[in-house]
Amino acid sequence: MSVVSVRAVSVAILVVLAGCAVPVEVPSDGPFGADDDAGDGTAVSQTRTDSSGDPTAVASSQTPTARSDRTSPWGQEPIVVAVRDPTGTDRNWAPLVREAAAYWEENAERYAGYPVEYVVRPDAADPDVAVRFVESVDDCENAAEAAGCAPLIQHSGQIQRPVQVSIRTGFSDQSTALVLKHEFGHTLGLTHEDAPEDVMRSASVLYTESQLDATEREFPWDDGEFTVYLDASGAENPEAVRNQVERALDYYEGAPPGVPDNVSFRFVGDPSNAEVTVRVAEDTPCSAEAASCAGTTGWDPDGDGAVETYAGVEIALAADTDTDAVGWHVGYWLAYALGMEDDAEKPPPFRDATYEERRSEWWR
Helix, strand or coil: CCCCCCCCCCCCCCEEEEECCCEEECEEEEEEEECCCCEEECCCCCCCCCCCCCCCCCCCCCCCCCCCCCCCCCHHHHHHHEECCCCCCCCHHHHHHHHHHHHHHHHHHCCCCCCCEECCCCCCCCCCCCCCECEEEEECCCCCCCCCEECCCCHHHCCCCEEEEEEEEEEEEHHHHHHHHHHHHHHHHCCCCCCCCHHHCCCEEECCCCCCHHHHCCCCCCCEEEEEEEECCCCHHHHHHHHHHHHHHHHHHHHCCCCCCEEEEEEEECCHHHEEEEEEECCCCCCEEEEEEEEEECCCCCCCCCEEEEEEEEEEEEECCCHHHHHHHHHHHHHHHHHCCCHCCHHHHCCCCCHHHHCCCCCC
């Protein structure tokens, strides 16, 4: 069974995007079958999308239209734009500012109703507009965790030079350019209801700068406190299955090799509140030969198509899996989810375990 992506997360242009949940598949060569032969370990994951399938959450009921001709509040001279980096990121912001300026030089007459010309002079001492790249944007009312902020300028009396445009750092070049275009649009008098919709709409997906993928991290979770949901309804002896699962969880709380000493687990009664889900069922997404399989979901804030941190793992076990081996199966997949993808990286009990070892008290 293939894994279907979660791509329904989006935020207002002035709010930082947390990321989009996407699936992570486990290796196709699962370590065990129903009779402990090699089998397929294709991942299982929930499918969640919004009603439209579009990554933008806020849609307009009407199509924005261009503005009619009007007089520029900026006058006839080129608008001088300075670039400030008060936090000292050492990132070259000027090309992104020039990209936003060039966009409006080409499109302002159509959408704002008047032509505009910019001169981007990063070190200008007396600019018309000062673009500041900051760690957090605190100068926008009613915009918690803003990604950018600029005044709405629709007549010359609103211009107090230098007009301050604040842009939050940490976004990719493409997302930063989008925020710049959006905020420059406000300085030209455009609101969230104005065209062009792809720039001025109040919600857009924003991505961060490149980050390490989950498979490149020593510990691919935000923290070591895990909630666990167990569905053993398909098992012949649910109580014995729970005992096996508890053995596996206790093992990891003991900080075996490769596992941080702050890992803990707590059972919950609602699967929607669980980061770790274990299900025993007659029908599983695993291959016919597999006794178990697993899948993870996680966050892709930099938009590279690979998860940066995991948000959940679901472990599926076939109902005919020997109860004495359930704990080992759960432990094996927990090792994978905790960042130990290769068997050589896993704690000793999960490296080339024999039939008997999988059914032993391996946790001792």
